[in-house]
Amino acid sequence: MSRTRGPRSHRSTLRDLxxxxxxxxxxxxxxxxxxxxxxxxxxxxxPCSELAKLTLPEALSVTARAIPAGxxxxxxxxxxxxxxxxxxxxxxxxxxSIVVAPRIHIEVxxxxxxxxxxxxxxxxxxxxxxxxxxALGDALRAGYAAASTDTGHxxxxxxxxxxxxxxxxxxxxxxxxxxxxxxxxxxxxxTAKGQTVTRVFYGAKPRYxxxxxxxxxxxxxxxxxxxxxxxxxxxxxGAPAINxxxxxxxxxxxxxxxxxxxGKPIEACKFALxxxxxxxxxxxxxxxxxxVIEDPRGCDFDPKALLxxxxxxxxxxxxxxxxxxxxxxxxxxxxxxxxRRLWYGAERTTSLSGLPxxxxxxxxxxxxxxxxxxxxxxxxxxxxxxxxxxxxxESFLKSRLLFNRVIGTDDPDLSRFRKSGGKLIVWHGxxxxxxxxxxxIDYYERVLDRxxxxxxxxxxxxxxxxxxxxxxxxxxxxxxxxxxxxxxNWVEKDEAPDRIIASRIENGEVxxxxxxxxxxxxxxxxxxxxxxxxxxxxxRNPRDSKRGHDD
Numbered sequence: 001m002s003r004t005r006g007p008r009s010h011r012s013t014l015r016d017l018x019x020x021x022x023x024x025x026x027x028x029x030x031x032x033x034x035x036x037x038x039x040x041x042x043x044x045x046x047p048c049s050e051l052a053k054l055t056l057p058e059a060l061s062v063t064a065r066a067i068p069a070g071x072x073x074x075x076x077x078x079x080x081x082x083x084x085x086x087x088x089x090x091x092x093x094x095x096x097s098i099v100v101a102p103r104i105h106i107e108v109x110x111x112x113x114x115x116x117x118x119x120x121x122x123x124x125x126x127x128x129x130x131x132x133x134x135a136l137g138d139a140l141r142a143g144y145a146a147a148s149t150d151t152g153h154x155x156x157x158x159x160x161x162x163x164x165x166x167x168x169x170x171x172x173x174x175x176x177x178x179x180x181x182x183x184x185x186x187x188x189x190x191t192a193k194g195q196t197v198t199r200v201f202y203g204a205k206p207r208y209x210x211x212x213x214x215x216x217x218x219x220x221x222x223x224x225x226x227x228x229x230x231x232x233x234x235x236x237x238g239a240p241a242i243n244x245x246x247x248x249x250x251x252x253x254x255x256x257x258x259x260x261x262x263g264k265p266i267e268a269c270k271f272a273l274x275x276x277x278x279x280x281x282x283x284x285x286x287x288x289x290x291x292v293i294e295d296p297r298g299c300d301f302d303p304k305a306l307l308x309x310x311x312x313x314x315x316x317x318x319x320x321x322x323x324x325x326x327x328x329x330x331x332x333x334x335x336x337x338x339x340r341r342l343w344y345g346a347e348r349t350t351s352l353s354g355l356p357x358x359x360x361x362x363x364x365x366x367x368x369x370x371x372x373x374x375x376x377x378x379x380x381x382x383x384x385x386x387x388x389x390x391x392x393x394e395s396f397l398k399s400r401l402l403f404n405r406v407i408g409t410d411d412p413d414l415s416r417f418r419k420s421g422g423k424l425i426v427w428h429g430x431x432x433x434x435x436x437x438x439x440x441i442d443y444y445e446r447v448l449d450r451x452x453x454x455x456x457x458x459x460x461x462x463x464x465x466x467x468x469x470x471x472x473x474x475x476x477x478x479x480x481x482x483x484x485x486x487x488x489n490w491v492e493k494d495e496a497p498d499r500i501i502a503s504r505i506e507n508g509e510v511x512x513x514x515x516x517x518x519x520x521x522x523x524x525x526x527x528x529x530x531x532x533x534x535x536x537x538x539x540r541n542p543r544d545s546k547r548g549h550d551d
Contacts, residue, residue, distance in 0.1 A: 045112060045201050048094035054200065056193055060099045066112070067095050074133055087137040096197050102177070104152040104186045107131050108194045109140050110201050116143030119198050119206035121191055121224075121232070123217015126161030126368055128182065129153055135212070145206065147194030152181030161216075164371030168380040176406075179375075183407035184227065187220050191231045208491060212484055214238030214472040215435065218426070223409045225424055229417035234491040236484050237426045239472050242410050243343075243439045245403040249376060249396045250343035250436065251369035252384055253334040254326075254352060254361040256392050259385070261329065262322035265363045268353040269316035274303050274327055278348040287525045290512075290532075292468035292477040294522050295542075296347035296430055297438075303327040330361060333436065336393050343396075344438040350431040351470070359433060366434065376402065412446040414461060423490045424461040425497065427483055427516070429469030431476070437465065444519060454520075463519040464500060478502035478514045501534050515539055 051064035072095075073086040096108040120142075122135035128151040139146035153166035166182070169175045191209075199205050211221040211232045218240030225235050241247070258265050282299035283289050293299055308318035319327065329335075330352070333345030346352055352361035360366050365384065373384045376399040387395060404410075417424065428440040444463040451457045468477015481502040489495040499515040512532040515523045517539035529536035 045094070045110070045115075046203070048096075048110075048112075048201075051094065051096050051197060051201060054197070056098065056100075056196065058100050058189070059193070060101055061097075063097045065095050067093050072137070087133060090137055090140055093140055094201060098193055098197075100186075100189045100193070102152070102181075103154070104181055104189055105131065105150045105154065106147060106186075106190045106193055107133075107136060107149075108145070108147045108197045109136050110145045110198060111140055111143060114143050115145060115202060117202075117204075117207045118144050119195055119209040120144040120146045121187075121194060121209070121211045121213075122146055122148050123211070123213020123215075123220045124148070124151060124161070125215050125217060126159075127151075127153075127155070127164045127166070127371070128216060129155035129157070129160030129163055129166070132217070135217075139212070144210075145194070145198040145202075147190050149186045149190040151186040153178055162367040162371070164368065164375065165380065167375055172378075172380050174375065174378055179403075180406060183409075184223050187224055188228055188231075191224065191228065195231075208233045208488075210484075210487065210491075211235040211237075216241050218242075219244065219407075219409050222424075222426075225414060225417045225422065226409065226411045229414070229422060230420045232422060234423045234487045235425070236487050237424065238483065239428050239432055239435050239437075240409070240426060240440060240443075241435055242408070242443055244407045244409060245400045246343045246396070246408075247436055247439050248369060248372040249392075249399045250334045250345075251360055251366050251434070252373060252387075253343075253345070253392065254330045255365040255369075255384070256387055256389065257326045257329040258361065260388060261326040262320065266323050266326060266353065266361060267316065268362070270319055270323060271327075271351070271353045271361065273316060274306060274319070275349045275351070277301060277303075277306055282348065286522070288531045293349060293430070294467045295465070296349065299348045301348055333438075334392070334396065337389055342393070344436040344442070346433070346436060347430055347438075351433050372399065375399070378402075410443055410446075412443065412450040414447060414451060418451070418460045422460065423487060425464065425483055425487050425490070426461070427464040427466060429466045429471065429475055429477075429479075431468055432471045434471040441465070441519065458496070458518060462497060464497075464516045465519055465522075466502065466516055467514070467523075469502075478504040478512055480505055481516060499539050 048064050048066040052062055054062050056062060069090060069092040071086050071088045072090050091114045092112040094110040094112060098106040120139045122132050122139055124132050130150050132148040136146050136148050155163040157163035167174055167179050195209060209232045211224060213221050218237040219242050221235040221237040222240055222242055224231050278299060278301040281301040282293050285298050286294035303319055303324045306319045307324055308314050308320055312318060314320045331345045331348055334342040336342055352359050370384055373395055374380050374382045376395045426440060428437045430437055447461060448454055448457050469475040469479045473479060481500050483500060486497040486500050490497055499517055502514050502516050503510045504512040513534035515534045515537050517523055520543060521539040521541045523537040524540040525531060526536050526538055
């Protein structure tokens with residue numbers, strides 16, 4: 001089934017949401033002559049196989065199979081990063097597989113004896129194209145009934161998450177139906193059906209429902225906060241791929257400026273040189289010299305300091321004039337031909353070259369950014385290398401016009417989510433090498449403006465910036481922390497997270513702890529004790545400090 005319509009009106013969107021809300025409320029229809037609705041009078045799940053008798057709206061098929069405890073062998077095709085052995089150490093569970101028209105695949109995993117009476121939706125990455133098997137396994141081990149979707153398309157590429165070709169019909173036109181399935185509809189279907197199947201299997205609704213995801217998964221969580229705000233009690237949105245219509249074309253900007261200013265990609269060793277120099281210049285700005293900048297926005301290191309001397313060999317010890325210009329523009333972010341900011345750039349000290357799949361400034365561009373230029377140009381064979389600064393600006397504006405409503409996921413009006421009693425935690429690493437962190441700050445600032453300021457917003461939504469943390473994980477800073485646990489405590493115990501402890505672990509040992517603070521507060525050294533101990537830091541709002549100084 002091919003749906004090739006263009007973006008729909010807001011009225012159509014509202015109608016669909018109302019239909020979706022009705023589906024969510026109505027839940028399910030049983031065609032088998034079994035008393036599934038009240039089969040749990042004694043608190044025991046119904047037989048797993050009975051779930052296959054459910055008739056769900058728009059579902060083409062429902063299958064259910066009891067899986068014994070142990071290792072779950074994934075169905076083909078196997079993701080490239082999974083061993084043939086599959087996912088180990090799982091409790092016994094009921095596996096429900098649902099296909100929704102036209103081709104949305106949904107997996108719902110229901111622990112047989114270890115259910116904690118909670119539901120968790122888990123997010124995907126990139127363009128998805130596959131079930132988030134590993135995340136399902138993690139949620140199941142923790143006792144959750146869990147659900148995941150491939151977002152409505154299946155890819156045979158080596159890395160499905162990098163393949164955006166599903167957006168095109170065979171004739172080269174955009175398939176708006178599949179794009180909308182990827183952006184939102186698959187998520188609403190997964191949530192409604194996952195919670196329905198959970199309710200039928202256990203004979204009771206989950207006490208709490210949570211969303212957890214990073215990158216695309218973070219965007220998916222915010223999509224549901226904005227459009228189906230009653231679906232989840234708590235949403236964890238890490239490094240969210242919101243502002244999709246702007247930040248994704250912004251990912252090709254480093255390649256454009258390297259081509260235009262330096263004539264070729266800049267070597268990884270030169271990015272390392274510039275990052276090391278920026279760190280040396282700015283590390284102490286936060287009061288602690290520790291290899292991590294607490295807030296890189298205060299660093300204004302100019303790569304001109306690394307300019308090669310006249311007649312010097314342009315090796316890895318210096319930068320050419322073109323490389324200096326390119327690096328400035330990469331850090332600054334995409335601008336129009338008249339100098340107007342289009343989007344943000346990478347923060348200084350962020351690793352942009354030598355990453356898997358090319359990185360944003362590697363020898364080859366990041367595949368998702370390349371795919372999106374094809375979307376924006378509505379041409380599956382478009383060559384990004386034909387873009388100069390004028391062409392980039394035009395393509396950027398096309399992207400915003402075509403995709404903001406569909407997948408921007410940047411609506412700051414969260415009044416319905418607040419009214420529903422939901423809690424939201426957004427977090428983003430300051431040295432994210434794929435999604436520019438200032439985009440999350442931009443969104444949160446707009447939420448503050450729309451929703452009545454920090455005091456009102458922090459009652460239900462908080463943003464945490466993580467110094468030295470890369471895209472969803474890793475990086476030179478303390479990068480191990482339990483954001484999801486903080487969300488659960490906020491929802492179930494009304495304990496708002498005023499600080500979340502992050503750890504750096506090396507060779508199995510904790511070498512540093514540091515608090516992560518709700519934005520705009522930052523971790524500030526108290527002046528005494530080890531700088532590797534979170535207890536010696538306080539969360540302070542730099543704006544308050546500035547006002548106090550001015551007074």
